[in-house]
Amino acid sequence: MSSAPAPHPTPVRHHDHGTWLVRFTGRMLVVCPKCGGRALVVPLPGLPEQKYYSDLLFRPRRLACAGCGAVADWTAEERGGGLVGAVPGGTEDPFFRRPLWLQTRCAGRILWAYDEEHVDALAAYVGARLRERHASPTRAMFARLPAWMKSADRRSEVLAGLATLRALARLSAPADRSDAAHERGDRPRHHGSRYFRGGPY
Numbered sequence: 253m254s255s256a257p258a259p260h261p262t263p264v265r266h267h268d269h270g271t272w273l274v275r276f277t278g279r280m281l282v283v284c285p286k287c288g289g290r291a292l293v294v295p296l297p298g299l300p301e302q303k304y305y306s307d308l309l310f311r312p313r314r315l316a317c318a319g320c321g322a323v324a325d326w327t328a329e330e331r332g333g334g335l336v337g338a339v340p341g342g343t344e345d346p347f348f349r350r351p352l353w354l355q356t357r358c359a360g361r362i363l364w365a366y367d368e369e370h371v372d373a374l375a376a377y378v379g380a381r382l383r384e385r386h387a388s389p390t391r392a393m394f395a396r397l398p399a400w401m402k403s404a405d406r407r408s409e410v411l412a413g414l415a416t417l418r419a420l421a422r423l424s425a426p427a428d429r430s431d432a433a434h435e436r437g438d439r440p441r442h443h444g445s446r447y448f449r450g451g452p453y
């Protein structure tokens with residue numbers, strides 16, 4: 253075992269298996285609508301296990317703030333006999349449309365993430381010197397990242413920004429709120445996907 257290579261803090265090679273942004277919507281840190289501190293948006297507890305990551309966009313949600321006790325619920329809108337799912341993307345959570353807690357200025361843009369797991373996934377991608385794509389780029393999160401996040405010239409800047417997000421994730425008081433964590437109205441404008449009874453459509 254002594255010949256095993258020492259663990260490297262930054263993986264050199266990144267394998268993209270087509271991870272969707274949806275995969276990271278299971279846990280989202282947002283700005284609390286009441287106190288401005290950190291609130292958590294998760295699927296309502298006690299629901300049957302989901303079959304697909306895309307189910308996450310239709311499941312009832314709860315926003316809860318441990319700091320001030322604020323609680324809010326979201327359910328998918330019913331239209332034409334189906335449910336209208338949330339559309340992830342942009343700097344708001346797609347359910348309550350609250351600004352994401354994890355936002356920071358980076359390379360003249362806004363760098364954002366949903367939670368620590370999302371930050372780690374982005375850091376693994378940005379830090380890699382070699383990126384291999386194993387899936388169609390149509391919905392894949394990594395393939396669709398903006399060019400400035402993928403550029404080798406920005407690598408250290410973006411990794412520093414992700415470190416800032418990781419530090420923000422550990423904070424929760426209203427005074428700890430990032431100056432970038434504010435309404436921006438940049439959520440996707442296209443319609444939500446539909447979920448018809450009987451399965452994803």
Ligand SMILES: [Zn+2]
Nearest residue numbers: 284287317320
């Ligand atoms: Zn609160």
